[in-house]
Amino acid sequence: MNKLKKIEADLQGIYIIEPLVFEDRRGFFLESYSKAEFEKIGVTTNFIQDNHSNSKKGVLRGLHFQTKYSQAKLVRVIKGRIFDIVVDIRKGSSTYGKWCGTELSAENKKMLYIAKGFAHGFLALEDDTEIEYKCDEFYAPQYDSGIMWNDEDININWNFEKYGLKEEDIVLSEKDKKHQSFKEYTEKYIGENVLLTGADGQLGQDFQKLFDKLEIKYTATDYKELDVTNKEKVKEFVDKNNFTIIINCAAYNNVDEAEEEPQKCYALNSYVPKYLAEICKEKNILFVTYSTDFVFDGEREIPYTEEDIPNPLSIYSKAKLEGERYSLEYKKSFVIRTSWVFGMGNNNFCKQVINWSKGRDKLRIVDDQISSPTYSKDLAEYSWKLVQTDKYGLYHLSNGGEASKFEQAQYILKKIGWNGILERAKTKDFPLPAKRAEYSKLDSGKIEKIINKKIPHWKTGIDRFLEEMKEKGEI
Incomplete structure (x- = not known):
């Protein structure tokens, strides 16, 4: 019955x-x-x-x-x-x-x-x-x-x-x-309203391209439009707008100079995520920020998962880890660790290799630093897929596969038809202020399971990046 x-x-x-x-x-x-x-x-x-x-x-x-x-x-x-x-x-x-x-x-x-x-x-x-x-x-x-x-x-x-x-x-x-009115609802944009900080960087630029394609409403800011280190200014800016998400791409990325100016590094990599997470908590909106594979010491020989215990080796990585912890105090935060990011915005290792090859017939690249090069376009796209799930927390997101800096350079130089000699070197051959991990490959299994998508291999990322550079007339 x-x-x-x-x-x-x-x-x-x-x-x-x-x-x-x-x-x-x-x-x-x-x-x-x-x-x-x-x-x-x-x-x-x-x-x-x-x-x-x-x-x-x-x-x-x-x-x-x-x-x-x-x-x-x-x-x-x-x-x-x-x-x-x-x-x-x-x-x-x-x-x-x-x-x-x-x-x-x-x-x-x-x-x-x-x-x-x-x-x-x-x-x-x-x-x-x-x-x-x-x-x-x-x-x-x-x-x-x-x-x-x-x-x-x-x-x-x-x-x-x-x-x-x-x-x-x-x-x-x-x-x-x-x-x-119903007419206003019919004609009104219904969707997310994103505040994008650090928008002039390579990840910020790719987020803008993605949002333009998806017709997502966003406000792109860099330090000229919004000083993210000034909490009161940021809060005032957020109060004036009806944002539903803040995506923080602002960061201090010069690993070696951070050893000489730790205050600047901590201001951007630690305190800015803290302030933004606090503002998001007050407004009950989502927060997304980025961290690095550098939080690990490289003592492992298999990819690092989110459960592995960090042990940062430099000022840069210590500040990033502190920013992670501040951010995760807010329950609606996504903290995304990534590695070796390259894209059309900032200078990066891929662009450096191409520039070094011009007019030179011999290059030396280290082969004892291993991780996964990550295309900023993939980083933006798969981050956005993750954000749609509302499964908050800490994630690793890098392109598939792994490579040494030498193997990354070798692949790029072959693709652009360089005929010079590429020699192997060691990190100790280039004494730099900041200590680097030898192995820092991130395991993206957690995010792949959540979004039910496989992250593309790093080689396909470089292929698409080089095509993009050709279209822009940069190579």
Whole structure:
């Protein structure tokens, strides 16, 4: 015997659900929710939160929705009556902009199932009306939005006369008085709003290209537009904008000079992530920042995982590790370690090798530093895929395979047709202020499992990078 009856409403994805009620002289009993019983009628939603509200007669709440983390809901009245309204706001839907209404009451004991992609609201028809509703996503204030209850294009009939109410008597919250029109919603950008710091660097430039391609709204800043070391200025800037994510690409990357100017290095690599994470926590928005394979000492001979214990060897790597730890104090942070990044923006080892080869017939490159060269375009693309999962935490992200600096240079020089002599050297042959790990290959298995994608091999990254340089006329 089924304990629930599902009745389809006028909009696909909206169901009136009538529970089986057992009544006798003592009162009644019903199952308001049973996962097994709901699955029998084809409702498999995983509800994770219960809400309970009380309203006076004439209170109108809505029309509410979240632009991200859209919520499926199961609504029931436990005291009083409501006229419940849903509006289809699924762009591309055959019933886009259409509405339907249902009376729910403690007496009729009906429930309303609302799928994702609908705006929802209700009118309380009695004093002290109480409703309970389940949601399958948590409330996300930065994505909270709404449409005016009396929008002319939607043209909802709230049945005021039928319920003994007058339009001028309805009670609205200040927030509900300020909702957008349906036309504004239709024409408005609905999506992420990213603050991108360090936007002039190679990773920052590739994020901009990616966001332009995906039509993601972003504000790109470098030190000229926003001094990220000034917490108050950054907070003021964030307060003026409705950002949903901050992606921090700003960094101090000169490993050797960091030994001579540790304060500058710590300011950018440690304290800036700390300030940005604190601001994100205050605003309840996502935070993404980058770290390095240099946090490891290179004593291993197999790729480093996120569980391996860091042991930084230089000022640069110590500052980066401290920045990681500050960032991870905020639960909505992504800290992404990467290695040997190359791209079109800054000077990098790939570009250096190409420049060194010009006019020279002999080069010496070290063969005792091993990791994985990482194309900044891949780093941006796969970082963004990770961000969409909301699986916060620490990740390793580098291109597949591993190589020594010598093997990386050898591959590049062969690709560009250089005919000189490439000799092997050792790190000790080039005494530099900062100590480097001999082996620092990162294991990207965790992120690959999360996003269900394999990170491309470093050689394919260099192939695409060289093509990009040719297109720009740089080689």
